[in-house]
Amino acid sequence: MDRIGFLGVPDVGAEARQIFDEDVAEVGYVMSVSRLWAYQPATVTGLFALLRQVNTGDRLSLRQRSVLVTACASAFGDSYCSLVWGGRLAEASDARTAAGVLRGVDDGLSASERAMAAWARKVARDPNGTTAADVQELRDAGFDDAQIFTITVFVALRVAFSTVNDALGLRPDAPLRSTVPGAVRDAVTFGRPIDDAADEA
Known part of the structure; x- marks a missing residue:
């Protein structure tokens, strides 16, 4: 290569x-x-x-982190992290739920997870468009202000990581074509296409 x-x-x-x-x-x-x-x-x-x-203090679970990354990566248009983390969310829940989050439909999530997903999308798409009411929705879902700060920083750092990868033309790994559930793969209709050939170790 x-x-x-x-x-x-x-x-x-x-x-x-x-x-x-x-x-x-x-x-x-x-x-x-x-x-x-x-x-x-x-x-x-x-x-x-x-x-x-x-994440040291608030200890977001793998499922919560999967919800956040899947929601923010898909809102941001990053196919690579959407496939990887959509696959992880499918393992933590099911493929239908993960595919829904990728499409912005959160029916398979709990109330607190739905609030997290909605916030992650807002941070990824338009951080200057958030409002105090948006933050209150997180509080109403059971998060305190320290947890809201943690969630927001986590999402922002993931967006920064995706920005570098996407801007420099990185395509999702070829093995994701077969290792990610079909429903998840089919939901990722944005970003760069999966690579044509598997990388060699």
């Missing part, structure tokens, strides 16, 4: 190789996103450490 997105393939140092090894252990192949961030592996490691730090 001589390109990753719109860029040439970076040299792979020890830090990037460690990320690659973690990918292989977790999903069975080196993800394109890891290949891209091999330009600055310390930065992406720091970003995900920051995401973990943001």
Whole structure:
């Protein structure tokens, strides 16, 4: 492979190789996103450490994080994270629920999750358009102000991550075509198409 997105393939140092090894252990192949961030592996490691730090106090569950990323990534138009996290949400709930969240239909979610999804979409689409009433909807769903801050920072950092990947032409990994449930895959009608060929580890 001589390109990753719109860029040439970076040299792979020890830090990037460690990320690659973690990918292989977790999903069975080196993800394109890891290949891209091999330009600055310390930065992406720091970003995900920051995401973990943001979540330290309020401990958003994997299902809650899946709702937030699926909702914000689809609202933002990021096909890569929508497929990956839509797949994770399908595992935490079911494929129909995950596909619904990708389409902006939250029937399969709890009341608090619906509030989270709605807020994530607003933050991703138009952060200057949010209102005090929008925040009150989160409070009414059971979140305190510290939790609302956590949710908002988490979503904003995920949008920043997606912005880099999308702007530099990253396409979702080819294996996602077969590993993501069909209902989830069919719901992702936006962003860049799934890559044509599987990356080599």
